[in-house]
Amino acid sequence: MSGAIIHEWIEATGGAEKVVDSFVEMMPALPLLCLWNDAPDRFPAADVKESILARTPLRKSKAAALPLMPAVWRSWKNDNVEWALISSHLFAHHLRFRGRAEIVRFIYVHTPARYLWTPELDARGASPLVRMAAPALRSLDRRRAQEGGNFAANSNFVARRIEDFWGVEATTIYPPVDVDRIKESREVDHAWTESEKEILQSLPSQFLFCASRMVPYKRMDAAITAGSLSNTPVVIAGDGPDRARLENIAEGANVPVVFVGRVSDEMLYLLYQRCSAFIFVGVEDFGIVPVEAMAAGAPVVGNRIGGVAETVVDGETGALCNPDDPADFRDAVERAVNCSSVATRSRAELFSAENFKENIKSWVGEDRINSANRVDSRAA
Numbered sequence: 001m002s003g004a005i006i007h008e009w010i011e012a013t014g015g016a017e018k019v020v021d022s023f024v025e026m027m028p029a030l031p032l033l034c035l036w037n038d039a040p041d042r043f044p045a046a047d048v049k050e051s052i053l054a055r056t057p058l059r060k061s062k063a064a065a066l067p068l069m070p071a072v073w074r075s076w077k078n079d080n081v082e083w084a085l086i087s088s089h090l091f092a093h094h095l096r097f098r099g100r101a102e103i104v105r106f107i108y109v110h111t112p113a114r115y116l117w118t119p120e121l122d123a124r125g126a127s128p129l130v131r132m133a134a135p136a137l138r139s140l141d142r143r144r145a146q147e148g149g150n151f152a153a154n155s156n157f158v159a160r161r162i163e164d165f166w167g168v169e170a171t172t173i174y175p176p177v178d179v180d181r182i183k184e185s186r187e188v189d190h191a192w193t194e195s196e197k198e199i200l201q202s203l204p205s206q207f208l209f210c211a212s213r214m215v216p217y218k219r220m221d222a223a224i225t226a227g228s229l230s231n232t233p234v235v236i237a238g239d240g241p242d243r244a245r246l247e248n249i250a251e252g253a254n255v256p257v258v259f260v261g262r263v264s265d266e267m268l269y270l271l272y273q274r275c276s277a278f279i280f281v282g283v284e285d286f287g288i289v290p291v292e293a294m295a296a297g298a299p300v301v302g303n304r305i306g307g308v309a310e311t312v313v314d315g316e317t318g319a320l321c322n323p324d325d326p327a328d329f330r331d332a333v334e335r336a337v338n339c340s341s342v343a344t345r346s347r348a349e350l351f352s353a354e355n356f357k358e359n360i361k362s363w364v365g366e367d368r369i370n371s372a373n374r375v376d377s378r379a380a
Contacts, residue, residue, distance in 0.1 A: 002079075002080050002081050002082045002083075003027070003030050003081065003082065003083045003084060003085065003368060003371075003372055004030055004031050004032075004033055004079075004081045004083075004084045004085075005020065005023045005024065005027065005030050005031070005032045005033070005084070005085050005086075005087075006032075006033050006034070006084050006085065006086040006087065006088075006092050006095055007020045007032065007033075007034045007086075007087040007092060008034065008035060008087070008088065008089055008090050008091070008092045009034050009035045009036050009037070009038065009059075009062075010032075010034050010036075010037040010038060010039050010042060010043070010048070011038050011039055012038065012039040012042065015110070015175060015286070015288045016087055016089055016110050017039075017042070018175065018176060018178075018288065019087055019108060019110070019154075019175050019176065019356075020032070020087050021042075021176075022176045022353060022356055022357055022360070023085055023087065023360070024043055024046055025357075026357055026360065026361070026369060026372075027085075027369060027372035027373065028045060028046065029372055029373070030047075030085075030372050031046075031047040031048075031049055031079070032046045032047065032048045032049065033049045033051075033076065033095075034048065034049070034050060034051070035050070035051045035053050035054065035059070035065075035069065035072065036050050036051065036053060036054035036059040037050055037054070038059075051072050051073075051075075051076075052072060052075070053065055053068065053069075053072055062124075063124065063127045063129045063130055064129060066090075066129065066130060066133060066137070067129075067133045067137070069090065069091045069094075070091050070094050070137070070140055070141075070144070073091050073092060073094040073095050073096070074094060074095075074096045074098075075098060076095065076096070076097050076098065077097070077098060078097040078098050078099045078100045079097070081097060081100075081103055082103055082104065083103055083104040083105070083106070083368060084103055084104070084105055084106070085106045085108070085360075085364060086105055086106065086107045086108065086149075087108050087110070088107055088108065088109050088110065089109070089110040089111055089113065090113045091113070091141070092107075093105070093107045093109070093144065093145060093149065094141075094144045102148075104150075105148070105149035105150065106149070106150045106152070106363065106364050107149045107150065107151050107152070108152050108154070108173070108360075109151060109152065109153050109154065109158060109162055109170060110154050110158070110175075110285055110286075111154075111158050111161060111285040112141070112158075112161055112162060112165045112166060113141070114285075115127075115130055116130070116134050116137055116138050116141065117138065117141075117161070117165050118161075119131075119134070121217050121283055122217055138165075141165075141166070142165065142166050142167065145162075145166035145167075145168055146166065146167060146168060149168075150363070151168055151169065151170035151171070152170055152171050152172070152173045152363055153170040153171070153172050153173075154172075154173070154174060154175045154285060154286040154307070155172060155174065155285060155286045155306075155307035155310055156172050156307075156310055157285065157286075157305075157306055157307045157309075157310065158170075158172075158285050158286070158307070159171070159172050171363065173356065173359045173360065173363060174286065174310075174311075174350075174351050174355075174356065174359075175286055175288060175351075175356060176351070176352070176353035176355075176356035176357070177288055177291045177292055177295060177348065177351045177352060177353065178292075178295075178353055179291075179295045179348050179349055179351065179352040179353070180352065180353075182269050182272070182292055182295040182296050182348075183295055183296070183345060183348075185266060185269040185270070185273075185296070187270055187273075190266045190270075192267075196263075196264070196267055199260050199263070199267065200270075202258055202260075203235060203258070203271075203274065204233035204235070204256060204258070206232060206233070206276050207227075207232060207233040207234060207235045207258075207274075207275055207276060208223060208226055208227050208230070208232050208233070208234050208235070208275060208276060208277055208278075208279050208333070209223075209234075209235050209236075209237070209271050209272065209274075209275035209277070209278050209279065209293075209298070210222075210223035210234070210235075210236050210237070210278070210279045210280065211236070211237035211238050211263075211268060211271070211278075211289060212238050212280070212282075212289060213238055213239075213240045214238050214239055214240030214241065214242040214243045214246060215240050215241060215242050216242050216245075217282055217283075218242075218282045219281050219282040219323065220236060220238070220242065220246055221245070221246055221249050222279060222281045222282075222323045222329075223236060223279040224236075224246070224249050224250055224253050224257055225323070225326075225329065226279050226301065226329060226330075226333050227253060227255040227257065228253050228254050228255055229326060229329055229330040229333065230330060230333045230334065231254075231255060232255060232276060232333075233255050233256040233257070233258070234250075234253070234255060234256070234257045234258070234279075235257075235258045235260060235271060235275065236250075236257065236258070236259050236260070237260050237261070237262070237263050237267075237268060237271060238261075238262065239261055239262050243259070246259075247259065268292075269292075269296050272292065272293045272295075272296030272297070272298045273296045273297055273298070275293075275298050276337045277298065277299045277300065277301055277318070277333060277336040277337050278290060278293035278298045278299070278300045278301070278318075279300075279301050279333075280293075280300060280301070280302055280303075280308060281301065281302060281303045281321070281323040281329075282303065282306070283303055283305050283306040284303075284306045284307045284308050285306070285307050286307035286308075286310075286311075287302070287306070287307050287308045287311065290302060290308050290311060290312060290318075291311050291348050291351045292348075293344075294311070294312070294317055294318070294344040294345065294347055294348040295344075295345060295348035295349075296345075297341030297342075297344055297345050298341075298344060299317060299318040299319070299336040299337060299338075299339035299341075299344055300312045300317065300318035300319075300336065300344075301318055301319055301320075301321065301329075301332050301333055301336045302318060302319075302320050302321075303320065303321070303322075303323060304320045304321060304322060308320075311347070311351065312347075313343075313347060315335060315339070316339060316340075316343050316347070317339055317343050317344040317347045318336045318339055318344070319331075319332035319333070319335040319336040319339075320332065
């Protein structure tokens with residue numbers, strides 16, 4: 001059985017990329033098809049194939065390329081692919097090969113495109129190009145999702161979206177988190193750089209922590225609010241277009257707020273370990289970062305809405321709240337800091353990379369996985 005791995009586009013970082021990492025680790029011989037590859041060093045041994053869009057300036061503008069993507073996903077050359085494992089957060093599930101009527105599709109959905117279906121949660125939906133194209137693209141997206149396939153969602157929250165928006169059912173397979181690596185990470189095992197030593201020296205003795213890409217829908221400003229409500233210093237890691245706004249908010253806070261920028265994985269794990277609680281209250285499809293925090297022993301303050309409500313056990317591994325209600329938010333922080341680090345680490349084990357691979361194997365079928373690996377052995 002000839003298979004392929006499909007992904008929207010490849011970036012250097014991201015939760016969706018971690019899912020594809022696992023797909024490639026499970027079946028390294030399968031070709032990896034994408035619209036374009038912006039991280040050529042990520043899969044050095046994989047046979048990565050880019051679409052025609054990769055040879056145009058449109059690869060630099062997702063909004064401008066958006067109206068063309070559905071047609072591009074229908075125009076791939078037929079390489080005798082019989083089945084595909086598809087990682088989709090936009091239109092990859094539209095995949096068809098020229099001259100081939102049908103393939104078996106296993107579609108792992110990170111979310112139906114937020115900027116088409118839930119633009120109130122994603123500022124990219126405000127783009128004039130996206131707003132103009134959205135009604136027609138939503139209709140097309142629903143029709144093509146209903147063409148058939150085996151759907152898996154990265155959370156129950158996303159599974160409900162899939163049913164509401166596309167009219168199809170999906171099983172839930174939570175994405176992989178590198179739990180073992182995080183749990184085994186220890187401060188004494190790392191040779192810290194001078195800049196990292198400066199960060200360590202700048203940390204308050206107790207602090208709330210937040211880490212993410214700095215975009216508005218991540219609601220990192222809520223971490224500053226949490227610090228002010230609980231009179232606790234705040235440390236924020238990450239970078240992005242929302243940083244200047246966050247720094248302006250921090251200037252008016254009644255507690256110290258430390259911005260440490262982008263950090264190494266080892267520094268991130270250490271910050272998880274040292275913080276009093278990890279604040280992550282955006283409405284997330286799943287939320288890998290809060291599970292990482294729990295794997296390091298940090299309790300998590302999360303939103304009652306979204307995927308984090310499926311990973312955080314309220315009152316045991318953190319606390320859930322409405323971050324727009326100051327009293328509820330303050331109470332959640334107070335409850336979270338008293339949670340057991342043993343409980344948080346134990347909870348994180350459920351979302352390990354090993355469990356993810358076993359669930360994918362059961363979903364796709366061992367015959368297909370084994371067939372792909374036999375191809376790999378012959379190639380070797």
